[in-house]
Amino acid sequence: MTVRAVQVIAGADVIAYHSARHGRSIARSIAAEHLRADHIEEALIYPVTTESTDHPGGYRGALDEFYESAAARLAVHLDAGRTVAVISEGDPLFYGSYQHMHKRLAHRYPTEVIPGVTSVSAAAARLGKPLAEADEVLTILPGTLPEEELTARLASTDTAVVMKLGRTFPTVRRAMERSGRLPEAHYVERATMTGERTEKLADIDAETVPYFSVSVVPSRIADLPPGTATSTETATTTETATATATAGEPSGHGEVVVVGTGPAGPLWLTPESRGALAAAEDLVGYTTYLDRVPLRPGQRRHASDNKVESERAELALDLARRGRKVAVVSGGDPGIFAMATAVLEVACQAPYRAIPVRVLPGVTAxxxxxxxxxxxxxxxxxxxxxxxxxxxxxxxxxxxxxxxxxxxxxxxxxxxxxxxxxxxxxxxxxxxxxxxxxxxxxxxxxxxxxxxxxxxxxxxxxxxxxxxxxxxxxxxxxxxxxxxxxxxxxxxxxxxxxxxx
The missing domain is CATH 3.30.950.10 (Tetrapyrrole methylase, C-terminal domain)
Structure with missing residues (x-):
C-alpha cells in the first residue's frame, strides 16, 4: 500500500470494499492492519460472480442494478458528511471494482483517487523479469476475450500480461500455444500475498488456477546478453550468402517463415506476421522491405538486391539448418509475385526438404x-x-x-x-x-x-x-x-x- 492510501484510510469514517458472496475481500485483507474498531464497514457483495443468473436483464443487468444499489448506500454516508474510503486491490481504475462507483459518484462529491500497485507490476517484480524495454510494446489482455482474439493479440505484441485467469485458463493456454508464446509465458498467482505461486505457464494444472492470477510474457530484450545490438549483414550474391550462412556444421533445424508486410508496412501488417517478425532471430529480404521492419536488439538482418530471390531463399534455409528462426520479408502477399515461390522452390531441393517452411499471408497491392x-x-x-x-x-x-x-x-x-x-x-x-x-x-x-x-x-x-x-x-x-x-x-x-x- 502507498503512504497516501494509509493516510486516507486513517482519516476515513467509512471503509467500503467489494467481495463475492463468501464475504471475504482481498482488498480488506490487505488493508486490515490499518482498520480501526470505530470504522463503519460497508461490504459491497456481488450478487453474481459468473454469467449464470435469472435476472431479467441477464448478467449485465444484475451487475448494473448492484452497482446502482452500492452507490446509493455510499451516497447516504456522503450526504451525512462522512468520508468514505473505497478500497480496491491493485489500482482502483485498472480493471478495478471501484471504477463503477466512480462513474456514479465522482461527479456529485469531491473525489480523490489514490493510485495503487497493479497486479501487473507485482507479477513482474516477483518474477524478476522486465515487462518491456526500449521500443517493446506491452499489451494487457483480459483472459475473458475470445480465443481467436487472444491468439491474434499475443502473436502481434512484444510482451504481454493476461489477467483474469481462473475459468479462462484453458482458453488462455491454448491461445499462448497457438500464438507461439507458450515457451515464454510465466504464471503468477497472488503476487506479494500469502499463497503466492510462480511457475512456467506450461506446467500449471488448470484445476488449480484462481481468478486472481496472471500470465506474463516478459521482455525478449531482457533475455539477451548485455550489450547485444542489432547487426546488419548484406548478402547480394550466392557466394556471400553461402559464406554467411554455412560457416560450421548444421546444428539442428530451425524454421523459415515467409512474411508478407502488405504494400506499405505496419498499418496493413497482420497480427500473425507482426508476431513472426518479432520472434525471428534473422530477417532476410530486399532492402526496401527490410526497412519497414523495426530494428530489434539481437536480430540479424540480411539485406540484398531485389533480383536475387533464389540466393535469398538459400540463405534463409541455410540459416534455418543451423537452428535459426528466420523470417523472409516480402512486400504485399508473399505468394503473389513475391518470395514464397522462391523459398519453396529451394526448400523442395536437397538438403532443405526437412526444414519447416511457413507462408504467412499479407494484404496484396x-x-x-x-x-x-x-x-x-x-x-x-x-x-x-x-x-x-x-x-x-x-x-x-x-x-x-x-x-x-x-x-x-x-x-x-x-x-x-x-x-x-x-x-x-x-x-x-x-x-x-x-x-x-x-x-x-x-x-x-x-x-x-x-x-x-x-x-x-x-x-x-x-x-x-x-x-x-x-x-x-x-x-x-x-x-x-x-x-x-x-x-x-x-x-x-x-x-x-x-x-x-
Whole structure:
C-alpha cells in the first residue's frame, strides 16, 4: 500500500470494499492492519460472480442494478458528511471494482483517487523479469476475450500480461500455444500475498488456477546478453550468402517463415506476421522491405538486391539448418509475385526438404489499390504481371487476350520501369480490342506510402509515361462503373451481378 492510501484510510469514517458472496475481500485483507474498531464497514457483495443468473436483464443487468444499489448506500454516508474510503486491490481504475462507483459518484462529491500497485507490476517484480524495454510494446489482455482474439493479440505484441485467469485458463493456454508464446509465458498467482505461486505457464494444472492470477510474457530484450545490438549483414550474391550462412556444421533445424508486410508496412501488417517478425532471430529480404521492419536488439538482418530471390531463399534455409528462426520479408502477399515461390522452390531441393517452411499471408497491392478506389475488383478478376523479365511477352499478351476476352477486371502488376517502357502501351492496344475506350482504369501509385496517389482515367487515355514500377493498374470489365459522389470523391466499382446472356 502507498503512504497516501494509509493516510486516507486513517482519516476515513467509512471503509467500503467489494467481495463475492463468501464475504471475504482481498482488498480488506490487505488493508486490515490499518482498520480501526470505530470504522463503519460497508461490504459491497456481488450478487453474481459468473454469467449464470435469472435476472431479467441477464448478467449485465444484475451487475448494473448492484452497482446502482452500492452507490446509493455510499451516497447516504456522503450526504451525512462522512468520508468514505473505497478500497480496491491493485489500482482502483485498472480493471478495478471501484471504477463503477466512480462513474456514479465522482461527479456529485469531491473525489480523490489514490493510485495503487497493479497486479501487473507485482507479477513482474516477483518474477524478476522486465515487462518491456526500449521500443517493446506491452499489451494487457483480459483472459475473458475470445480465443481467436487472444491468439491474434499475443502473436502481434512484444510482451504481454493476461489477467483474469481462473475459468479462462484453458482458453488462455491454448491461445499462448497457438500464438507461439507458450515457451515464454510465466504464471503468477497472488503476487506479494500469502499463497503466492510462480511457475512456467506450461506446467500449471488448470484445476488449480484462481481468478486472481496472471500470465506474463516478459521482455525478449531482457533475455539477451548485455550489450547485444542489432547487426546488419548484406548478402547480394550466392557466394556471400553461402559464406554467411554455412560457416560450421548444421546444428539442428530451425524454421523459415515467409512474411508478407502488405504494400506499405505496419498499418496493413497482420497480427500473425507482426508476431513472426518479432520472434525471428534473422530477417532476410530486399532492402526496401527490410526497412519497414523495426530494428530489434539481437536480430540479424540480411539485406540484398531485389533480383536475387533464389540466393535469398538459400540463405534463409541455410540459416534455418543451423537452428535459426528466420523470417523472409516480402512486400504485399508473399505468394503473389513475391518470395514464397522462391523459398519453396529451394526448400523442395536437397538438403532443405526437412526444414519447416511457413507462408504467412499479407494484404496484396491489388487489394489495397482496389480499396482506395472503391471496389473495382468486386466481381471476377485476374492478376497479371506485365514484366517480361521472367516470362516472354508473347505469354503475357496471350494471357491479356484471354482475360480480357472473358470480360474479367484486371490487376496489372509491374507495368513499367526504367528499362521497360513499352509494355503499358502494348497492353492498352491489346485491351482496346476487347474493351470500350471509356473503360475505367485506375492508376494506383505508392499505396499506403507518403507519395500515394489514385487516379482514374479512360482506357483510351492511359498514358504510359505516367506509369512506373511503383504503380499498379486496375482495368475495369465491361460492367465496371465510375461515379463522382457529393463530396467530390470518385469511386469505381464492379457490380456483383452480371447481366444474363
Amino acid at each position: 491489388a487489394n489495397a489499390a482496389a480499396a482506395r478506389a472503391g471496389a473495382p475488383l468486386g466481381h471476377d478478376y485476374a492478376v497479371i504481371s506485365l514484366s517480361d523479365r521472367l516470362k516472354p511477352w508473347e505469354v503475357i499478351a496471350e494471357r491479356l487476350h484471354a482475360a480480357a476476352g472473358a470480360d474479367l477486371a484486371l490487376a496489372l502488376y509491374n507495368p513499367g520501369s526504367r528499362s521497360r517502357t513499352w509494355q503499358v502501351g502494348k497492353a492498352r492496344e491489346l485491351l482496346l480490342e476487347h474493351r470500350a475506350p471509356d473503360t475505367p482504369v485506375i492508376l494506383a501509385r505508392d499505396i499506403g506510402g507518403p507519395e500515394e496517389s489514385v487516379r482514374t482515367v479512360h482506357l483510351a487515355d492511359l498514358d504510359p509515361h505516367q506509369v512506373d514500377m511503383r504503380t499498379l493498374l486496375i482495368v475495369g470489365s465491361s460492367q465496371t462503373q465510375a461515379a463522382r459522389r457529393d463530396d467530390g470523391t470518385q469511386v469505381v466499382w464492379t457490380p456483383r451481378r452480371y447481366p444474363e446472356g
